[in-house]
Amino acid sequence: MTVTIVGSQLGDEGKGALVDRWGGDADIVVRYQGGDNAGHTVVEGGEEYKLSLVPSGAVRGKIGVLGNGCVVNPRTLFDEIDSLHEQGLNPDVRVAERAHVILPYHRVLDGIEETAKADSDRKVGTTGRGIGPTYEDKAGRRGVRIADLTDENRLRNRLEYVIPQKRAIVENLYDVALSELETPEAFDVEALVKEYAAYGDRITETGMAVACSQFLKRRHVQGDSILFEGAQGSMIDVDHGNYPYVTSSNPTAGAAVVGSGFGAAVSESGEVVGIIKAYLSRVGEGPLPTELDATSRERDLAESIRDDGGEFGTVTGRPRRIGWLDIPMLRHAANVNGFTGLVVNHVDVLAGLEQVKIAEAYELDGQRLETPPVTTEEWLACDPVLRSFEPWPAVNWREIAHEGYEALPAQTKSYLEYLESELEASVYAVGVGPDRTETIERVNPFNQHWSVSSL
Ligand code: IMP
Numbered sequence: 001m002t003v004t005i006v007g008s009q010l011g012d013e014g015k016g017a018l019v020d021r022w023g024g025d026a027d028i029v030v031r032y033q034g035g036d037n038a039g040h041t042v043v044e045g046g047e048e049y050k051l052s053l054v055p056s057g058a059v060r061g062k063i064g065v066l067g068n069g070c071v072v073n074p075r076t077l078f079d080e081i082d083s084l085h086e087q088g089l090n091p092d093v094r095v096a097e098r099a100h101v102i103l104p105y106h107r108v109l110d111g112i113e114e115t116a117k118a119d120s121d122r123k124v125g126t127t128g129r130g131i132g133p134t135y136e137d138k139a140g141r142r143g144v145r146i147a148d149l150t151d152e153n154r155l156r157n158r159l160e161y162v163i164p165q166k167r168a169i170v171e172n173l174y175d176v177a178l179s180e181l182e183t184p185e186a187f188d189v190e191a192l193v194k195e196y197a198a199y200g201d202r203i204t205e206t207g208m209a210v211a212c213s214q215f216l217k218r219r220h221v222q223g224d225s226i227l228f229e230g231a232q233g234s235m236i237d238v239d240h241g242n243y244p245y246v247t248s249s250n251p252t253a254g255a256a257v258v259g260s261g262f263g264a265a266v267s268e269s270g271e272v273v274g275i276i277k278a279y280l281s282r283v284g285e286g287p288l289p290t291e292l293d294a295t296s297r298e299r300d301l302a303e304s305i306r307d308d309g310g311e312f313g314t315v316t317g318r319p320r321r322i323g324w325l326d327i328p329m330l331r332h333a334a335n336v337n338g339f340t341g342l343v344v345n346h347v348d349v350l351a352g353l354e355q356v357k358i359a360e361a362y363e364l365d366g367q368r369l370e371t372p373p374v375t376t377e378e379w380l381a382c383d384p385v386l387r388s389f390e391p392w393p394a395v396n397w398r399e400i401a402h403e404g405y406e407a408l409p410a411q412t413k414s415y416l417e418y419l420e421s422e423l424e425a426s427v428y429a430v431g432v433g434p435d436r437t438e439t440i441e442r443v444n445p446f447n448q449h450w451s452v453s454s455l
Contacts, residue, residue, distance in 0.1 A: 002226045002262070002270030003445045004253045007233030008333040010282045011251075012311075012320065013275040014345035014431055016040030016056045019229045021429075021436055025446040027224035029057025029064050030216065031231060032259030033249035035071040035102055035134070037127040038231035039314025043435050049087065052315055054080045055229050058091035068098035068212050069249065069259020071134040072146060074199035095203065096212035096260075097147040100138045103196070104186035105166045106130030112174050124245055125284025127315050135248035137162070146209055149200030152193060159189045213261025220266065225446055228256035228267070234274075234333035235372075242376060245286030253337040271445035273428060274339040276330065276419070278347045281311045281320035287379040290323035290359045290386075301353070309349040310434075324357045324386065327422055332371045334423045341445055342423060345431030347412050348438075352394035356415070359384035360422075389415050397432040405430065405442050 003022060007013045020042045023029045031038075036052040042059045043049075049056075053076050055064030066072055072095055084091050107130035117123045126132060137143040142165070144158045167187050170176050178184045185191040203209050220226060232251040235241045240252055249255070253272045257264045282288050292302035302322035305311065311320040333339075350356055362369040362382035373379050392411035400407045408416075408430065416427050428443040 001446060002228060002256075002267045004228040004230065004256045004267065004270065004272045006230040006253050006272060006274055006333075006337050006339075007251055008274040008276045008330055008337070008339075008342075009233045009280055009326075010235050011231075011233040012039070012281055012283070012314075013233060013277045015230065015275045016042050016051070017345070017431060017434070017436060017439060018273070018275060018343055018429065019056045019227065020059055021439060021441070022445060023055075023057030023062050023227050023229075024060050025225060025444060026057065026062060026227035028216070028219055029055040029062050029227045029229055030067050030256075030260050030262075031055045031065070031070055031229050032067040032256045033069045033251060034231035034247065035129060035131050036073050036076040037129045037131045037247060037315060041314055041434070046435075047087065049084070049089075050314060051080060053077050054084065054091055054093055057227060057229070058084070058093055059089065061089075062092070064091060064093045065210065065212060065215070065260070066093070066095045066099055067260035068096040069255055070096070070099045071102050071131060071138070071249075072099050073102040073129065074149070074196065074203075078199065078202065094208050094210045094215070095146055097145065097209045098212065099146050100134055100143045101146060101149060101196070102130045102134045103144060103192060104183060105163070106133040106137070108181060108183065108186050109133040109166065109169065112170065112176060116174060122244075123285055125286075127313075129315070132248040144196075146203065149196050150204050150209065151200070152197040155197055155200065156189065156193050159192055163187055163189050163192075216260060216262050220262075226262070228253075228260065230256070234336060235329055237336070240332070240336045242286050242372070242379065245284065245376060252333075271340045272337055273341045273343060273445055274330075274333060274337055274423075274425070275343045275345065276325075277345050278325060278350050278415070279305060279309075280323040280326055280329075281306075281309070282323070283313050283316070283318055283320050287376060287382070288321055288323045289362060289379070289382045289384045290326050290357075292322050292324070305349055309346055324359060324384070326359045326384070328359065328362050328369060328371050330419075330423055334425065335371075339423065339425040341428035341443060342419065342425050343429045343431065344416055344419060344427055347392075347408075347415070347430055348397045348432045351392055351397075353391050356389045356391045357386045358389065358415075358418070360387045361385040389418070397438060401432050401438045401440055405440050408440070
């Protein structure tokens, strides 16, 4: 049985808490795309675990796999593993031999390109982790893979080909002298070989590299349940999102198959759960038609939601932009991913507000749109068609979490029912606080499958 968990919006929907919760029913948790641009915070018994690369299921003692679709920064990977050790955990993390490696020059190039784009208003607002440049090299057939780190000569060979190209880009295209860089060693073959071959040694010694497809197939045949953990969100998917304000991978559910080597037909028999935040947040540039920024009253409201919801980037610390829930965006995500269930997080953050709104559609040049337009320019020109909901009061959410779904305020339930009817999927769980105990579960997708198959 497989369950795939996907962000339905722009990232930061609170996926980590669910992956952690349902990861408890899985044997293996697999990340299939992205790298250390993700930020998951898992809270367990008051202890906070901040993860950007290690699959969050590792906090629950599960096997965490970074699939071939991921881009892996070994510095981050080993830093995270070491700090989890310091926090008393012993995570079992495997990494696909075919996953691509983020090297220091990818980060430098990410920064240089963003700075250059800023002059022409084309900045994406990346996390600066080198994600885009690494996927470019993967598609350009000049990348370095995990398997290359474990053989020093192979690694040197790859770098000797690619480094002169990267140097030329920095010096000739961007007109930046390497000596002016903070980290000129990022473009030095021997310095890179020394550091990254040592990571290769650690990977070999710990036996953490896997042939991902075979590994998952073997474990699945043995009866293991697998949870696929999507990072980022559907609307920043490079194919289905708000291009070019996207990340360079596919956070949407289909990528679970390609980014892990798990058979499409096998995973199709599983569940795909879309994680939704009860409002919207966006890090970086790009359209946000429901953004609360038009009046000082709206800006105050956004600030209070930002503070209550802790809406500051886990990776970069940047304050996130805030908006009302956007149904056109969610309709598109439901369509692309084929959600079988939904989770709605952060309903507690909206409690006690004077008003709660949702964009039920957009208006563009006098026409009503049910899903977002394809171009950023058109999307920027969209006005939200807002629908008001009766606000719900601030209540004791811990108590409600304990009592279950029926104890939610009636207004909150109406809000959730509206989402179910628009997205044609049931709400499996509702997040009313950051701790694992503050998620109200109606359906566990792993059990859901069993009850269906036993009919
Ligand atoms: P990159 O993934 O660092 O290349 O950034 C590309 C875009 O995706 C930028 O707008 C980032 O802010 C956004 N992004 C990347 N990772 C996340 C995430 O985990 N949550 C929310 N936005 C993200």
